[in-house]
Amino acid sequence: LNVRICEAWPGNAGSRNSNHYGISNGSAFTNYTYGNGYPVMGDRVWFALHFPAESENCYVRQTVWVVGGGSTSRNVWSNSNTWYDVALSPTTVDSGRSSYTVKARADWIDSSGNVRKWGAEKTFYIPVRPKINRYQVSMYSVSGALSAYKGDGGSSGVVYAGQRVYPYYTFTSNNSWTSYNNFSANLYAWINGSWQRAYGTSDMTATGVGISQSSSYNRYSSLYPYRVPDNSANTNGSNRIPIDLTSAWYSDTGRTYESTWIDIPIVKADVELTQIRLIGESGYYLDPQNLEAGQNVTVQYTYRNNTSCTVYINGYNNDRTQISGIYAIPAYGTINVNGYSFEVPNQRSISIWGGVYLEGLGIYHTGYETNGTNNALTLTCNVNHPLLLSPITPNATYREATSVITSYWLTNGYRDSYTPANNITVRFRAYRSNGTLITTVTKTQAVVPGNDMNLIYFKWNVPTGLNYGNVIVMADVLQNGVYYNLVSRSYATMPYYYYETPDTQFETNAPAGFSIPNVPTNQTGYATWWEYTYNGSSFVRNYYGIGVYSGGTNTVTPATGATATQNGSTWVMKSGYGISLQAYNALTTVSGYQTPYSTAYTSAQYGYAVFPEYGYASTIGRYRTLERIGSYFYFRPNGSYGKVHFTPLWYPDGNYTVKVIKSDCWTPSGMIISESVTNTVQISGSIYDDWYIGRK
Structure with a gap:
């Protein structure tokens, strides 16, 4: 009474098709003879137990049971029922099953079922292969971000040719029990016309690794990092990285080897x-x-x-x-x-x-x-260019037919100084409002210290015929043949008008409200400025000054009427007669300042006289424009009487003094005006006294 073997079969009990899993003849793995695989999670399994024929045909009870599962038995004649096909629960391999333990026994029984002799119980071990998933290939970027993945969990992303990536391989198990397996990964590249493993061998291997449903196996490739090639030349598919993931159950590596190919797509970058x-x-x-x-x-x-x-x-x-x-x-x-x-x-x-x-x-x-x-x-x-020109607003209007000086600050916005060696030229141009060029003047070898400024200017002649029209003055910096930082400004002009006072009439009385004004005083106008020069090794700040002299010969003398007399140095004359004028026009130095070069100033180019009968007012019709001859100003010719001004007939007896305004002396800091007071003529009587008897 014995049991010889237990066969494990897939499918439904009794369905034999030469594909049994294997044969067990004992209670250990070593007692299992491999046939066609192993049961795996999800398979339906049944067993065929072989009870050998007895030497004498007898009535027996054949009993089979699965440890932890179902059982069954039958009463049969021994020699005609040597195979017993059973499907015992659990018939389907669940996630927690790593093997089946099947037990069987044959007992000699009588016709009533009573055991006459107990048979020997035999145990059979049926191993269950683990369900291993070559789950996923992931590609991580150099930043650690996931660039692409593909596998049982889906797919997303791509890698690009030339990218450095860290291949990462994931293996999972569907079993709740821990199995031990060998894993490998083989990353392929298209090399010399065929797919070859990137470095000639597996780029990840692991031996005897425990894995279960709750503990997957993850590992980076030894290609760490891996430069993604351009595999677009391959002849059997798209541009991709093929990876072959393999697994083998450690208990039977030769028969449980499995492989899964996963492709990671490659794109070309730009x-x-x-x-x-x-x-x-x-x-x-x-x-x-x-x-x-x-x-x-x-x-x-x-x-x-x-x-x-x-x-x-x-x-x-x-x-x-x-x-x-x-x-x-x-x-x-x-x-x-x-x-x-x-x-x-x-x-x-x-x-x-x-x-x-x-x-x-x-x-x-x-x-x-x-x-x-x-x-x-x-x-x-x-x-x-760091050299900028900033126009300095003049303090007076430019007058036609005079020379003027237009000034600028040359500002250096950089730490480098400009010396004569740098050959800086400043170009000045003056235009009429219609664009006609008046003049061009250049100043060569301009200098300015670093992060500082210097005064720069030019003297030019204002033409006639402008009729209050503006002039446009432009300035720019020239270095190495290129002009920079053009600045343009419009300036007002005025004609060089000659104004006269009316000749005296036969008035008998002074105008209403007239009173003899206070005698004015001399006022010397002057201007000062500074400029940098360069002495070959350093910058020197030079201070210049000049003025319009208010002293000198500034005299009036009787010019008509034979009855004028001179009392010492004082002339005495009657009102109504004419006087002549000679006013000195000269420049003077300023104490503590250097005298500038002639390019930095003009003489006083415009002069006019104001008179006490008008309260020394400078309104049109009350002053006379003077004529400049040599170093003096004179009255302009007054008809046939010559260069005279007639005192009013009504002017009261007393002192008569003329004030002369000398202007249009231009310097880099503006125009200078000076006021000179002439000597005093004594008025005594009037022209009536010479021509009428019995004046009342």
Whole structure:
């Protein structure tokens, strides 16, 4: 009475088709003879027990049961029922089952079922193979972000040719019990016309790893990181990375080897440098065509990703050094990256280069990209000349037919000084309002210390015929054949008018409200300024000054009427007669100041006389424009009487003094006006006394 073997079969009991799992003849794994695989989770399993025929055909009870499961038995004649097919619960392999333990026994019974002799119980071990999933391949970027994955959990993302990635392999089990397995991963590349393992062997292997439903196995590839190749030349599919994941149950590696191919798609990348901008110290963008020497700026690069996935890049500065860091640009996105900072040099044009290339490949490497011509850009910038001209507003209106001086501050906005060695020329031009050129004057070897200013000016002649029209004066800086920083300003003009007073009439009385005014005093007008000069080793600030002299010979004398007399140095005359004038026109130095060169001043070019009968008023019809001859001003000819001014007939007896205004003396700091008072003529009587008897 014995049981010889237990066969394990898939499917429904009794359905034999030469595909049994195997045969067990004992209670251990070593007693199991492999047939066609192992039961695995989800399989339906039944068993065939072999009860050998007895030497004498007898009535027996055959009993079979699964430890922890169902059982069954039958009463049969031994020699005609040697195979017993049973399907005992659990008939389907669940996640927690790692094996079946089947027990069987044959007992000799009588016809009533009573046991006459108990048979020996035998135990059979049926192993269950673990359900292993070669679950997923993931590709992580250099930043640690997930770039792509594919497997049982779905798929998402792509990698790009030239990208550095960290392949990551995941294996899972559907079983709640721990099984031990060997795992490997084989990443392939298209090399020399065929798919080959990237480095000639498996890039991940693991032996005897415990794994269960609650404990998956995850591991990075030894290709750490891996530079994604361009596999687009392959002849059997799309551009991709094929990875072969394998697993084998450690208990029977030779018969449980399984393989799963997973493809990670590859795209071709393109990154582009689209723009270079400059940021000033205030944080705002600067106009690259309007930079100032000495400005501190930061270069900002704009990178664009023309690829359908996130791309990682390195940026490069003008000096070809790499900008610190690795930057991620989202699909079809744009980022701004600040590069180096620098001080704008004192040169008129500068070039700023930038480059962007796939991370880790190095500068100029564009072999993986779809467009290798858009990775670099050069920004050409204009740096303004630091020498600026600022017009100084004159203190008077320019008069036709006179020489004037137009002045500017030449300001140096940079620390470098300009000496004669720099050959700086300032060009001045004056135009009529219709654009006709009046004059051009240049000042060569202009000098100015760094971060300072100097006075600069030119003397020119205002033409006639302007009729109150404006003149346009322009100035610019010339260096190395190029003109910079043009400044233009409009200036008012006035004609050189001659004004006269009316001759005396036969008035008998002074105008109503007239009173003899106080005698004025001399007023010497002067101007001072400073200029830098360069003595070959340093700058010297020179202080200049000049004035219009109010002293000298400023006399009036009787010019008509024979009855005038001289009492010592004082002339006595009757009212109504004419006087002549001689007013000294000269310049004078200013104490404590150097005398300037003649290019820095003009003489007083306009003079007029005011009179006591008008209260020394300077309104038209009450003063006389003087004529300048040599170093003196005179009255202009008054008809046939000569250069005279007639005193009023009504002027009361007493002192008569003329004041002379000398103006239009131009200097770099403006126009100077001086007031000179003549000697006094004594009025006694009137012209009536010489021509009428018995004047009342």
